[in-house]
Amino acid sequence: MRVKKFFRPLILTVLILVLLQVSVNAYAKYPSPTEAFFVNDFADVLSSETERKMYALGKQLEDKTTAQVVFVSVDSVGDESVEDYSINLAMEWGIGQKGKDNGILMLFVRDERMLRIEVGYGLEGAVPDIKTARIREDYIKPYTRHDDFDRGFLSGYAALVHEVAKEYGVEIDESIDGYMVPPEVYHESSDDSGIGVVFMLLVMFLVFDGVFFRFRITSAIIRMIIWSSMYNGRGGRGGYGGGSWGGGGYRGGSWGGGSHGSGSWSKGGSFGGGRSSGGGGRFGGGGSSGKV
Amino acid sequence: MSLNAYPFGRWLKWAVLGLVVLIIVVSMVSTYNDLVTADQEVQKSWSQVENVMQSRADTVNNLVATVKGAVKHEEKVFQDIAEARSVLMSGSADVNSKMQADQRIADATRDVLVLVENYPEIKASEQFTNLQTAIEGSERRVAVERKRFIEAVQAYNMKVTRFPGNIIARILGFSPKEYFVADPEAQKAPEITF
Structure with a gap:
């Protein structure tokens, strides 16, 4: 069989390729935003009353201007500098609208008592x-100096919101009626590379099977x-057993999706x-x- | 039931072979597109670096204007800044000389700020406080954009040099880019304490 001669080296090449692609998958870990999004008090420095007020301001600003001002407090930023942490977090959360870049992140790091206000390009x-x-010196510090984080961050946050509102020429009213803070439910971080990985594993499995077991498996x-x-056709089995065999059918289904899967495979190779x-x-x- | 252990084996072999060929073709096309995109990303991020370096030079120039009147005998540092600034503003200077000029501006800025320590009346002025914030801000911007530029170059280089992209890249005439690697000690933002 002539095919065999180049079949095995080819197979090995593809295996190595696939392994290389899979190995590029590691991200720095930042917390996911809370359901409230505008207020994320991970370090627990704010009362829920303050959070409610801040959320109302932030939501109102977004409704009127699409701009987003987001408050985040964390206990520490680890090895990173506050500046690096803040820009990475802001980019990762996608604060502000795409194209308008109209986001502001107000990040408080409790163990260093550092506050960074990160402003988007727009x-x-x-x-x-x-x-x-x-804003830090005049609105926040007078209160935080006496450990009154509630009033300090609220007045700083409000100052930022008003500054942005002024830019867009809208008024923000102070009443918080009609704005309910969603319960603190954390977002599931979605991982859309799953299909690509499943496909790669499937190909690897087929290749292994072909090379070493001649597709017996x-x-x-x-x-x-x-x-x-x-x-199933005879209906002789219980629903449960039939269902689990259906899982096997999924593999067969993936076969048909070959061209789609290989598209996402090459996408997985792109940086980041x-x-x-x-x-x-x-x-x-x-x-x-x-x-x- | 058939006694053949792998009745689908022959068919599967060709299917897998076809799949493998398909993967190779798709990855070649996507590698080319990736390389073009990565190259454009490098250009784009470099022009961003140039922007923030120039605006840093302008900010430092304002600092010099504020300080120069009071400080008569420290001409060298001001001259340094002026020279470096002209490199940054020129259209013809290459990546490395601009990076170096920016580094000289950063060093000279530190010197000027140390100098200001001796002039309490300048230090206390609101104008100077604002300049200080502006300088920190422009430093931060340079750091951010430079990091993105270096990342863009690294991403591009990785695509050009890493297997299997390197084969396709060589065929298509893409080559790795050199970039300035700042001395890690100098890359730290100057510590400004008042």
């Missing part, structure tokens, strides 16, 4: 660095699927594939940071 004109430093599985469908932060506004290091 708002650097409305809220220049000096303004963020002003696959043949056996296909035979089982056929048998089980025959059983999988979960991307492409959904939101971009940040370029605007803003300022300082102790509060």
Whole structure:
């Protein structure tokens, strides 16, 4: 058989390729936003009353302008600098609208008592660095100096919201009626690279089976699927057993999806594939940071 | 039942072979597209770096304007800044010389800020406080954009040099890009304490 001569090297090449693709999958871990999104008090420095007020302001601003001002408090940022953590978090959460880049992140790091106000590209004109430093010094620090984080962050947050509203020429009213904070439910982080991985594993399995077992395993599985469908047809088995054989049928289904799957396979090879932060506004290091 | 142990084996072999060929073709096309995209990303992020470097140079220039009147005998550092700034503003300078010029501006800025320590009346002025914030901000922006540029170059280079992209890249004439690697010590933002 002539085919055999180049079949095995080819198979091995593909296996190595697939392994290389799978190995590029590691991300730095940041918390997922809460359901409230505008207020994420992970370090628990705010009362729920303050969170409610901040949420009302933030939601109102988004409704009127599409801009997003997000407050996050964390206990610590680990090895990263506050600045790096804040920009990475802001990009990862996609704060602000895509294309408008109109997001602001207000990040408080409790163990360092550092506050960073990170301003998206689109708002650097409305809220220049000096303004963020002003807000920190004049609106936040007078309260946080006496450990009154509630009033400090609320007044700082409100100042940012008003600054953005001014840029868009809208009024923000202070009443919080009509704005309910959603319960704190954490988002499931979705992982859309799953299909690609399943497909790769399937191909690897087929290749292994072909090279070492001459497709005995696959043949056996296909035979089982056929048998089980025959059983199903006669209705001789209970619903439970039939259902589990149906799972085997899924494998067969993946076969048909070959071309679609290989498309996502090549996509998985692109740098930083999988979960991307492409959904939101971009940040370029605007803003300022300082102790509060 | 047939006694043949793998009745589907022959058919499967060709199916798998076809699949393998399909994967190779698709990955070749997508590698080419990836390379073009990565190359454009490098260009784009470099022009972003140039922007923020120039605006940093302008901010530092404002600092110099504020300080220069009071400080008579420290001409060298001001001259350094002026020279580096002209490199950054020129259209012809290459990546490395611009990166170096930016580094010189960063170093000189530190010197100027140390100098200001001796002039309490400047230090206390609101104008200076604002400049200080602006300088920190522009430093941060340079750091961010430079990091993205380096990442873009690394991503591109990885695509060009890593198997199997390297084979296709060589055929299509893509080659790795060199980039400036700043001395990690110098890359830290100057510690400004007042």
